[in-house]
Amino acid sequence: MSFEANKGADVKYQGIEKTYSAMQALRPTTLEIRSGEFFSIIGPSGSGKSTLLGVTVGFIPPTGGKILIDGSDVVGIPPYRRNIGMVFQSYSLFPHMTAAENIAFPLRMRRVPKPEIQAKVERVLSMVRLAGMGDRQPAQLSGGQRQRVALARAAVYDPGLLLMDEPLSALDKNLREEMQNEIMQFQQQIETTVLYVTHDQNEATYMSDRIAIMNNGMVEQVGTPVELYENPRNKFVASFLGEANIFAVSSIEGSGSAVTARTEQGFVLRTAGSVPKGESISVCVRPEHMTIERTKTSADNSLEGQVVDAMFSSGHLIYRIQLQGGLTITQKVPNVDGRFKPEKGETVTLSWSADRTLLVGD
Ligand SMILES: Nc1ncnc2c1ncn2[C@@H]1O[C@H](COP(=O)(O)OP(=O)(O)O)[C@@H](O)[C@H]1O
Ligand SMILES: [Mg+2]
Structure with a gap:
């Protein structure tokens, strides 16, 4: 039986690029995805995510570069010979075929013998928890079930690589979260490499080994979810992955563990870590890394401000605090008993450590 021997393909992009007339949808990109990895691509709409998947599966011919899958360049090879499975946002199931016929389709195209087709379809149906539902047509299935059929169809021929382009964005929040877990479990079972596209940063950080x-058609940074969150290279990464308070820096002094940054508002902040290269530098502080106090503290950094908004959101208190000079900062803490909970209009002090004061490039 299949699935056992499959450890997942590794993928190496070497200067892969795509230009539409004057439009650089994908700038020359070099990137490596490891065997068995759950790797996500995130970014705003139009950033080139689908183009990268399209050139990988072979629907879009690249303008230049190579894509090595398990060491062989697949550029120029037709999609059906690349051993890649693909799941789209719209389920793209054949509406006149049953679930089982949909799943069997890629096997029929590959001229797999009938008894083997039946066994494989049964097996993958039960893996996506649709055992006994093979006779239903797509119209008789729920959104989540249809997407499970699409997943089964993409995986039934044991592709070394499974591509998914925003597969859950048509589903509502609860179902989406349930399907995230199912996709992760499914990948563990079939041990294939997954390249997953989403515009939802929470989905990506929850599901991925690396992101x-x-x-703008360019990979800004690659890393584990924690690496990207804790060490964003630039303002874009810092703000796209989670929330970030950003202070533009006008000058930097000191070196090693004693670097201070003077911000454009005139605040002098103690920071840690290396100073990024380039002209334009900012300080980034995550909302949950600040504490909120009644009075000044002896923390590395401490700034006074006025609460302009106090909000509650699923277990957290979120404050917007306006600093002298007008910059508004977001602060976030778990809503636990005994904590200082200021009201709108109160003057408070925001405190945080130098360790949590990141310097990022432009
Ligand atoms: N067939 C095409 N012709 C011209 N421009 C395209 C075509 N497909 C995509 N683009 C452009 O390439 C850029 C990247 O698109 P895409 O990869 O679909 O982004 P994403 O999936 O991140 O939203 C966008 O600016 C888009 O308008
Ligand atoms: Mg897209």
Whole structure:
């Protein structure tokens, strides 16, 4: 039986690019995805995510570069010979075929013998928890069930690589979260490499081993969810992955563990970590890394401000605090008993450590 021997393909993009007349949808990109990895591509709409998937599966011919899958360049090879499975946002099931016929389709195209087709379809149906529902047509299935059929159809011929382009964005929040877990479990079972595109950063950080963040046809940064969150390279990455308070820096002094940054508002902030290269530098502080106090503290950094908004959101208190000079900062804490909970209009102090004061490039 299949699935056992499959450890997932590795993918190496070498200067892969795509230009539409004058439009650089994908700038020359070099990127490596490891065997068995759950790798996500995130980025705003139009950043080139689908183009990268399209050139990988073979629907879009690249303008230049190579795509090595398990060491062989697949550029120029037709999609059906690349051993890649693909799941789209719209389920793209054949509406006149049953679930089982949909799943069997890629096997029929590959001229797999009938008894083997039946066994494989049964097996993958039960893996996506649709055992006994093979006779239903797509119209008789729910949104989540249809997407499970699409997943089964993409995986039934044991592709070394499974591509998914925003597969859950048509589903409502609860179903989406349930399907995230199912896709993760499914990948563990079939041990294939997954390249997953989403514009939802929470989905990506929850599901992925590593993430590439794209912007303007370019990969801005690659790393584990924690690496990207804790060490964003630039303002874009810092703001796209989670929330970030950004202070533009006018000058930097000191070196090593004693770097201070003077912000454009005139605040002098103690920071840690290396100073990024380039002209334009900002300080980034995550909302949950600040504390909110009644009075000044001896923390590395401490700024006074006025509460302009106090909000509650699923277990957290979120404050917007206006600093002298007008910059508004977001602060976020779990809503636990005994905590200082200021009201709108109150004057408070925001405090945080130098360790949590990141310097990022432009
Ligand atoms: N067939 C096409 N012709 C011209 N421009 C295209 C075509 N397909 C995509 N683009 C452009 O390429 C850029 C990247 O698109 P895409 O990869 O679909 O982005 P994403 O999936 O991140 O939203 C966008 O600016 C888009 O308008
Ligand atoms: Mg897209």
